[in-house]
Amino acid sequence: MFNWFKSSKSEPVPEALLQWLQQWQLPESGAPLALILQTVNLNKNVLQVQLKLPLLSVTAALQQALTDAGFAYSVQIGYQSDANTVFKDIKHIVLVASGKGGVGKSTTAVNIATALALEGAKVGLLDADIYGPSIPTMLGLSGEKITSPDNKLMQPKFAHGVYLQSIGFLVDPLQASVWRGPMASQALLQLLNETTWPELDYLIVDMPPGTGDIQLTMAQKLPVTAAVVVTTPQDVALADAQKAISMFRQVNIPIAGLIENMSFYLCGHCGASDDIFGTEGGVLLAERYQVPVLGQLPLQKQIREQADLGIPVVLKEQPVAQIYRTISRQLILALHWQTSVQQASQPEIIITDD
C-alpha cells in the first residue's frame, strides 16, 4: 500500500512495527494511517513517518500510541503531498461561503487557514468579501498596501503562516460594495489570477456573503475543489445556508462540510453555556442535505477579541483553538477523500493510433 523508502542511513523497519502502523487509526476521525502514509524510515531509533497530508499534530498521538504498544522509538512526522494542482501551483481551492452576512464566515476562514498552516500546510487566503474585507484586520495587516515589483503581478502579504491577498488592499470597500455582479466577479477573478501565489496546498477563499450573481459566477469560473458553508443555528441563517448548499449543488461543487458558528454562548467567567440562537439547527440542516458537520463553535468573547487584535484565536491556548484545529484536520481529510474519489472516477483516456 505504501513505499518503504530507505535512505543509505536507514535501518530495516521491524515487521511487527510495520504491521502495527498498518492498523493504527488517526485520533478523532478513525481514518487508517495506512491510507495516508507515504514512506516510513528508521534512523537511530527515530521513526521517520512521511504522510501524504499535512497532519503534523498527529505526532503526539502516534508517539503515545507507539510507547503504549511497547515500541521504543521517537516519532518524526513529515509531509509530502501527492495531490495534483488545480490552478497554477495551487493544489486545492476551498470556498468559505455563507448564505447570510455576519454569521462569522471571515472569522472562520481566518482561523481555519491558520490552523491548516499549523499542521504544516502551505496556505493562502483570498479575501474576496467585497462587502466587508475584514481579513487584513483579523491577520494584523490592516493599512498594508499591495506591492508589485514588476508592475504587473501583485505580491501577497504574509502573516501567521498564511499568504493573504485581499480586495481591501486594492479598493476602497465603500466603492467595491456597490459594484454590480459582473464587475465584482471579474475583479475577484483578476485578483486571484494576478497575484504571485507561491506553491500552496490550500487556497481558502473568503466569499462575499449571499448566493447571487457574484457568488455563482465565482463558483462556476474558479477551479474549486470544495466549499465549506458557515451558518449560525437560528432559522433565518439556516434558510440562507440552505440556499448556499443548493447553489453549490447546482454547479456541481462538492460541499466538504458545514460549520455551525455561534452554536452556543460560552461565558468566559463561569463557563456556563446557553443556546441563544437555538439548538443544533445547523446539524439538522446538514443531516437533511447529507452534508458532514465539520464542527460547532461557541459564541465567545475571545474569538472576537483576537480577531480585532489581528491574532487568530486558534494561535492561543484556548479550548476553542482545539475546535478550529479539529475542524481543519477534518477538512484536510475530507478534501483528500474527495479528490481521491474524483481522480478514481475520472475515465482513463487511452490514446491510440487509430
Ligand SMILES: Nc1ncnc2c1ncn2[C@@H]1O[C@H](COP(=O)(O)OP(=O)(O)OP(=O)(O)O)[C@@H](O)[C@H]1O
Ligand atoms: N464564534 C464567535 N464568537 C464571538 N464573536 C464572533 C464569532 N464569530 C464571529 N464573531 C465576530 O462577529 C463579527 C462578524 O464576524 P465575521 O466578520 O467573521 O462575519 P462574516 O460572516 O464574515 O460577515 P460578512 O460576510 O458580513 O463580512 C466579528 O466582529 C467577529 O469577530
